[in-house]
Amino acid sequence: MAILFRKATKDDVPFIIQMLANDKLGKLREDYQNPLPQKYYEAFARIDTDPNQELVVVENEATEIIGTLQLSFIPYLTYQGGIRAQIEAVRIREDVRGTGIGHQMFEWAIERARQRKAHLVQLTTDKSRPEALHFYEKLGFKATHEGMKLHLDLPIG
Amino acid sequence: MAILFRKATKDDVPFIIQMLANDKLGKLREDYQNPLPQKYYEAFARIDTDPNQELVVVENEATEIIGTLQLSFIPYLTYQGGIRAQIEAVRIREDVRGTGIGHQMFEWAIERARQRKAHLVQLTTDKSRPEALHFYEKLGFKATHEGMKLHLDLPIG
DSSP, rough: OOEEEEEEOOOGHHHHHHHSSSTTTHHOOOOOOOOOOOHHHHHHHHTTTTTHHHEEEOOOOOOEEEEEEEEEEEEHHHHHHHHHEEEEEEOOGGGGTTTHHHHHHHHHHHHHHHHTEEEEEEEEETTTTTTHHHHHHHTOOOEEEEEEEEEEEOOOO | OOOOEEOOOOHHHHHHHHHHHHSSTHHOOOOOOOOOOOOHHHHHHHHHHHHTTEEEEEEEETTTEEEEEEEEEESHHHHOOOEEEEEEEEEEGGTTSSSSHHHHHHHHHHHHHTTEEEEEEEEEEEOHHHHHHHHHTTTTEEEEEEEEEEEEOOOOO
């Protein structure tokens, strides 16, 4: 299947949030309504104006949005001043899961990381998604680290 | 002990790299020489000009640098448009390890994350440092995720 990768625009935000919310973990966290709450557009503006963030959508041949991911390029002093690419917020539209699109999305993201001279691609995956771990291992990722989270008690949104 | 947190300046870079290199994993990755290779100053400029990066040093009463960490604030659409604070590149000067400075540094970083309205503080810790895992758990972090890394075959530096 021919798919196209492009930078997300403001008009894509409702489609992206719909995908983020249609997920066993995402449905507990998101606030998908029509019209979409303004806080999502404010967040989009923060991402869109930051040159180290690339929010990406995947389109099928009918120009429908069938996937999304966010790449962050983080500059560090470590590794002799290396840049890391971090992948987060990956979702695939429910009806096209299991068709190999996820694999194509990660191949694209890894190539994009090389273009931007990243020496390392990193992500964290929730331990409650064991199938995702296996998927990432097939792509060459190694689970060498613990991914630790501390939720602050701010109200969401 | 009274310690002071401040944003790192260009003049601090050699002291930071010395600490990064004086570590069982860091010594395999860094290139600490006098004078310091230019690539570290180029990386410092990338960090210093990015408003979402805060490279921090800790000073003792004699204004010596005894610790460092980097905070990255990453904007996402997930969690209703939340901002995450990510902590990386944490080091403490060898002679003051085990004195509680690490705990003070993390308390400072978590407070800084609150100030910048982050809803989540995250980090990854190498599984070859089991003592670090315990340290982070005492601070309230939960190891809910696998931290996955893919090293690209670019030459370092």
